[in-house]
Amino acid sequence: MMASDVWKEYESNEISHSVAHHLVAIHELMGDLGYARVSDVARVLEITRGSASLTLKALKARGLVLEDRNKFLKLSEDGHSIVNSVLAKRAIVRKFLNEVLKLDAHQAEVDACKVEHLLSAKTGAQLLQFVRFLLSDDSTARQFLTEFWRELARNEDGQWPIQDVDQLFELEFR
Secondary structure, eight states: OOHHHHHHHHHTOSSOHHHHHHHHHHHHHHHHHSOOOHHHHHHHHTSOHHHHHHHHHHHHHTTSEEEOTTOOEEEOHHHHHHHHHHHHHHHHHHHIIIIISOOOHHHHHHHHHHHTTTSOHHHHHHHHHHHHHHTSSOHHHHHHHHHHHHHHHHSTTSOOOHHHHHHHHHHHHO
């Protein structure tokens, strides 16, 4: 696959990072307050009301967000579906980063948030199966994790020497 093909795949993603956060904000506001307004979304996302309004206008046009006559927002069925997918992938990636790679909870959350909307459904499902296996009671998985964590502990600063990365790439491209 050519680099331009990969780039085009990235650009054709169903939703952007910003859209994901707007939809999740409405979802969380509905759960916390029972309602969501443009000003509430702006406050939660720490952006201007005008910026929130522009994005939400586009989301309403796409049919992902609905607005009643009192200006209360809610997610459409498609909007709910996207939020559920994003939150599920975030949870899977966060669990992998925190419990397998042993990143601290904050860094795992930040990194999971960065990629949650970029993963395909298939990648999310397979990552879930991988994490379930790694964290299971299977003796092979336990042995693998024990050895992996031992290797991580040997490298206290968490940075791999560039020679190791070069060697990895040499193996990968042969």
